[in-house]
Each structure stands twice: as structure tokens, then as C-alpha cells.
Amino acid sequence: MAVLILAQITLGVMAATWRVSPAKLELFFWHKSTGMLILALVALRLLWRLANPTPALPSGMPAWERAAARSSHLLLYLLMIALPVSGWIINSAANVPFRIFWLIPLPAIVAPDKPTADLVALVHGGLFAALALVLVAHIGAALRHHFVKRNAVLIRMLPDAWRTP
């Protein structure tokens, strides 16, 4: 998921800045396909999270760290949903025919309207900026747990078999 999101950010930035060319359309095609894949995976992930207990935070964490962790995780979920959904709205409003990975036709969720597409494109960019900030905090915090506080918060994401004793 993390790899997909980082690839998605790269594709999105390249697609948005590339000059108009077949390569730009190709970048957008992969950006949109990956975005819809991420949206589906986030839905699965939310179901999993609702059905299973959330891993406990390490004991002895100050209250402000707990609050920061909870709110940044909530923000990450919101952004992981809002970004693909806003992309979907742009594609619908721009009236671009599109099939996810050439296979699944993406239905329109709003009526074709150029001003809507332009406005939501700005929102999409703003959400991306927010995601970039939260990701820096999230990754920074994870590294701090591992290297500074020397606890298992980062490592415990790995399957048991991969952890070195």
C-alpha cells in the first residue's frame, strides 16, 4: 500500500507537469488506474480495521503523542479516500472515457462540467499537499519510534517470519 501510494504520487506529479503528448496521457491513465486500485484497497483495509482490534500504542507514550498518532492516522484514512474520490470526480466532470487498467469502465459520478473539473482539480492538488505533509509527519514518527525510542512500532508491521530475532 505504501509503495502504491508513493508510486501514485510520482505518477500524479509527472502526469500533471508533463507537456501535452502521448506520454502525458499514458501517465494519466496509469495514475487513474492506480488511484482506483488504491481506493478499492482502502475500502478493504477499513473493513479489516473495523473487524479486527487496532494494534495498541506502546505503553508510556505521552498523551500528546497518542493524540498526534490518532489524528494523523485518521487524516491518512480521510486522504486515502478523498484523493481517489476527487480524482474520480475530475474524470467524470471532464467527461473523459476511461477503463481502469483497460478493463473496468469507470462510471461517471458527476455530470460533465468543465468548471467543476477545474475546481475539483484544485481541491485534488490541495489534498495532495495535505497528504505530503501528513506523510512526512507519519514517516518521521515511525522512524523516531524505531531509531530514537527503540520500540517495535515499525518492525511489528512485518510478518512474524521476517523479523530477525
Add this chain to the structure above:
Amino acid sequence: MKEIVVLLGLCGLVLAGALNPAQGADWKMDAAGSKLEFIATFEKTAAPGVFKEFDARLRFEPEKPAGGSLDVTIKVTSADMSIADVNKEIRGKDWFDYAGFPQAEFRSTDLRRKEGNHYVARGTLSLKGVKQPVEVPFTWTGSADGATMEGELTLKRGAFGIGSGEWAASNVIGADVKVKFKVKLRKAG
């Protein structure tokens, strides 16, 4: 009295026209009921467009198509693919080149019946400065107040230089463009 004579005379002419259609009647297009679509593909998904302005003139006798003619003029600059950014791009030199070639034409003087109400018009399509022989198949459906011509054909956009330079590659925007038309006709004169 004079008016009645003129009216009767007109009725006679109309009747004669209806009863004796062997001359190869002239037909005019009814723009309101007619449609000319072109369907490109984008990442293997249909991307439809339409030429909002075009006109067809036809000399045609369904029972005796030989000697007829079909003349279609298309205002290329009326193309609409219903995507704002795309509509802006297709004006350019790489695509339709509105400035250089605002109009396209199809002319045929070779109309033949294939079977039943299926016909084919062999002629020349002039598009973006390229003239190519093209066969346009169509069906003919007569009605009380006119007739309808319908058909579709597939063109290679590359043959007409539509999408030149780096756009000539067909992996993102397909090589084939389907052209669909429905033309409502009324007897002229």
C-alpha cells in the same frame, strides 16, 4: 379561379413526380434529423465525437442507383468530442488543423445496390488535404415524407495525417476511427 388552376397544376406535378420517380430524384438533407459521428479510441476505450455541421446532397433512385451521386460537405471545425481540453487540442496542426483545412468532402458518382436496401457509395474523401478512395456502405429506408440513409465505416486516421508526429503512434489513441452517420432526406424541388 386562377389560384385553383395553379394549385391543381402543382398537385399534378407532385403526383407525376411520385408516380414517375425513375429520373433519379434529388434529395436534400434535413439537418435536424441527421447526425455524423466519429468514434476514436483512447486507451482502448471509445471516445465519441460529432461533426455538428455537415450537409449531404444526393441524386438517387433506390431501384436504379446507377447514375446517382452523393456529395457530402463536412465543416471540420464543428467537431465536438465533448471534452473541453480535447476540443482545444484537435484544432491544432497535429490533428484536424482547423486553420489549414476547415472543410472535408466526400464525393461519389458510383452508387450501387448490394442487396435489398443495402447500398454502397464509392468515392473520394478529401480530408486535411488528403484525397483517398473510400467506400461508404449505407442502408436506405424510404418513408412517406422522405428517406433515411444510415451506415458506418472505419477509417485509418493515419491515412489522412490526423494525429501526426508523436501522435501517429496508436497505443494511446487508436489507429481506427469509426464513422457513423444517419441522414434524413427530403425530396428537393
